[in-house]
Amino acid sequence: MDTRVDVTVLGSGIGGSTVATILARLGLSVAIVDAARHPRFALGESTIGETSFLLRLLAARYDVPELAHVSTNEGIREHASRRCGVKTNFGFVYHHEGREHDPFEVTQCSVSAGPFGPESHLMRADIDQYLFEASKRYGAIAREGVRVQSVDIRPDGAVVTLDGGEAFRSDYVIDATGRTSVLADAFGLREQPCRFETNSRTIFTHLRGVVPYDSVADSSGQPNLWHEGTLHHLFDGGWMWVIPFDNQPGSESDLVSVGLNLDVDKYPRREAVTPEQEWAEFLDRFPALKRQFANATPAFGWISTGRTQFSSSRTVGDRWVLMSHAAGAIDALFSRGMANTMAVIEAFVPLLMKARESGDYSAARFGPIDTLNQSILDNNDKLIAGSYLAFRDFDLWRAWSKVWYLAWNLGVIRVAGTYYRFLETADPGLLDRMRQGPVPGSFCPDLPSAQEQFDACFDVMRRVRDGALAPADAVPELALLLGDGEASPGPLNLHDVLRRWHDGSMETQRLLYQWGRTAAPRPLRDYFDYDLATIAKAATLVRTV
Incomplete structure (x- = not known):
């Protein structure tokens, strides 16, 4: 038929x-x-x-x-x-093989506060x-x-x-x-x-019986509990996601999504080793993680991929x-x-x-x-x-993570600003503007200098990879590139690349709005051409549709 x-x-x-x-x-x-x-x-x-x-x-x-x-x-x-689940933060906890976790070696980015509420798992x-x-x-x-x-x-x-x-x-x-x-x-x-330079593989499942990391490690003084957000355990050669669905009142799930992501060059896949065996071997190398997952059981069999x-x-x-x-x-x-x-x-x-x-x-x-x-x-x-x-060195990770932090903020600035202005005007031409920048698909399509800044930061990391630059020497180079960038908003304080906490408060958002209307590069200012009162109206609209 x-x-x-x-x-x-x-x-x-x-x-x-x-x-x-x-x-x-x-x-x-x-x-x-x-x-x-x-x-x-x-x-x-x-x-x-x-x-x-x-x-x-x-x-x-x-x-x-x-x-x-x-x-x-x-x-x-x-x-x-x-x-x-609920997501109030991106959490990053750095580990060394065979050692207890150092509470200082963490970073956390609070998800922006505001009338829309937190993000979600x-x-x-x-x-x-x-x-x-x-x-x-x-x-x-x-x-x-x-x-x-x-x-x-x-x-x-x-x-x-x-x-x-x-x-x-x-x-x-x-x-x-x-x-x-x-x-x-x-x-x-x-x-x-x-063609991509990233070369990683993954083993993943949903687990029951995962305890919050907050309960198995000393507090780092971070703004939010790790269990209230998406937790990333980092180590030389890879990282792990921990995404709880059971972390808010009234949740009807007892599951936590867990995925172990490994650099294939450092951790090549071994055909004779099952994903269950590889998971157990991994936990044996990191004491704090072994405590977090000591009583965890999979909801379904571990899945192991080839190159992601x-x-x-x-x-x-x-x-x-x-x-x-x-x-x-x-x-x-x-x-x-x-x-x-x-x-x-x-x-x-x-x-x-x-x-x-x-x-x-x-x-x-x-x-x-x-x-x-x-x-x-x-x-x-x-x-x-x-x-x-960057995973090979905690300070290098702290510095490189500011590149992500900038990209994340620029993405939200452009889409949120377009959304608010569209609600005010109902003009679809505003949406077309998002796609008409000279660098489509970049983290700031309106501003070629932002792409140049990003590429320069990545060139620093390539020099680290090639042994031409020590991680300790890469940190100040990244600080200079990020702090002096045309698209680097002053309120994000990007010259301080070793800062551990990233603020998503309403006060930071207010300062970003001020920067956008007065000091941002001309191509970005249009994304701040909305009334702040529209934010609360938009949140009410989303709740009532």
Whole structure:
């Protein structure tokens, strides 16, 4: 049986379900197809401000309240799931093999306070299903538990044929299937070898019986409890995520997501060693971690990956596109995956709607999406590769982490400012401005000097890698680059690269707003052209949609 639709979406995870929901809400006929069935496990469980504000922005522009619901911890609990956790901070605890943890060797970044509340730890099985069901409510035709047999891209349209013979004919195909991308496989798009400098692998599961790190180690005097946020255990050669879903009152989950990420050069995969054995060996090397996980048991078997990174030679073609997670992947550090996904969706939907008006679905029409996909991945690769290099020395880590802190703040500044101004004016041209900067896919697309600053910081780390610069000598170089950067907001105090606590208070946000309106580079000032009163109004709007 053949069914005619406007768009076929492959994959019903958070990316596929989000874009299918938006397009169905806009009145397009949409088919969404997945080989698996909901609910199902997925990684990408920790939100950041950029993710949440992009969800709010998409919700406001396209009148999709479900996206606003999953943009706040309160909204998630009310509408989508009571199995999600709260995130008040990014915590980083540095460890030395065979030694007790030194309480001084920590950093913590408090998540911005404010009327939207804290960020969230997402039980992806629940959130993905919530958005998948939303796409169906808006009219999407859904097929679960069925594989794609073939994709035939023709001059006049695309035909997606499923196992069993059912076919969807459409103008366009969106591949949101992730690493196992249907189109990447069909068209031979994966780069071999992968071009990225980061070279890591992961073992992960959900655990029960994990005790808060706060209860097994001496306090470091940090602003927030480790257990109230996303905790990163760092060590030379890798890091571990600890994402609790049981860390707020009323949570109906007793699970904690845990993933061990290892530099492949330092810790190559050993085929004869099971992931369970590797986990046990790892804990034996770090006393404080062994106490935290002493009584933990897996909810399902440990999963061990090969190299986490993959890349694609191109991510658009005539009548098709790869969404962010199908285009490539770097590493889960800093939780940027969902933000990248939403940024690509935000840029893609207007292009698709214009293509429908003209009937032009060519690769050239969607060229900006390929540029965005590839640049996002390349810049995230540098951010993560630099972090793995920094893990060899605590002071170097403290300094390099300020590069991430700056990137994180610039991302939130641009999206939040656009969102607030859009609520004030309802002008979609403001959203177009976010994509028209000279450096698309960078952490500050409006400002070439910010990309130059970032690249210069990464060059410092390359010199450390090559043995041309000692970690102790790299620290002041990074301090100079960060402190004197054109895009470095004064209130972030980035010249002090050894600072351990990063403040997300309302007072810091007020000072950032002042800086943005009076001292920021001209291309950034437009993102502060909103009334502060709009922030509280926006939070009320999100709560009531």
